[in-house]
Amino acid sequence: MIRPGTPADLPAIDAFDPFGDSRADEVAAGRLAVYERDGRAVGFLTVATDALLGHPFVSYLAVAPEARRQGVGSALLADAERRHTGLRLLISTEETNAPMRALLTARGYTVSGVLHGLNQDGPAEVFYYKDC
Numbered sequence: 001m002i003r004p005g006t007p008a009d010l011p012a013i014d015a016f017d018p019f020g021d022s023r024a025d026e027v028a029a030g031r032l033a034v035y036e037r038d039g040r041a042v043g044f045l046t047v048a049t050d051a052l053l054g055h056p057f058v059s060y061l062a063v064a065p066e067a068r069r070q071g072v073g074s075a076l077l078a079d080a081e082r083r084h085t086g087l088r089l090l091i092s093t094e095e096t097n098a099p100m101r102a103l104l105t106a107r108g109y110t111v112s113g114v115l116h117g118l119n120q121d122g123p124a125e126v127f128y129y130k131d132c
Contacts, residue, residue: 002079005032005044012041016064023060033079035063035072042067045076047084055129056084058091061100068099077107081132089130094123104128 005013005027013023013034026032026046035043043063051057058080063072081089091109093100109128118125 001036002033002075003036004030005034005041009034009041009044012064013044013062016042017044017060017062019060019062026059033076035067035076037067037072043072043076045080047080047089052090055088055090056080058089061091073100073103074107077103081107081130084132087132089132090127091129092125092127094119095126096123101126 005023007024007027009032010023010027017023023032023044023046031048032044032046034041041064044060045058046060048057048059051059058077061073061076063076077091090112091104093104095101095114107130109130112127112129114124114126116124
């Protein structure tokens with residue numbers, strides 16, 4: 001089940017969030033969606049509206065390790081696409097993140113460009129878009 005995130009979800013999200021920041025601000029702003037399984041958040045997605053040239057941008061998408069490759073990420077993207085019908089939705093990932101790149105390709109996203117030097121650890125960031 002996909003639903004808006006709540007403060008009660010934050011401990012579960014913190015346990016698998018690879019980005020390491022608190023998601024409290026996104027929850028408070030109503031920008032965080034949670035994929036819930038068995039009463040626990042096992043995935044989340046945040047969207048920044050009007051973030052890049054006026055387009056909504058998926059800022060974060062993460063799935064708990066035990067829930068990966070089970071359609072959680074795809075379902076969260078489908079929900080974001082539905083909520084942004086008629087708009088161009090943007091997202092990015094590191095060029096080395098093959099599972100995410102495969103997911104975006106499977107969901108019909110198109111590469112719009114690559115930025116080198118954006119990530120301190122080296123991999124280029126690949127940007128995608130989808131007209132919803």
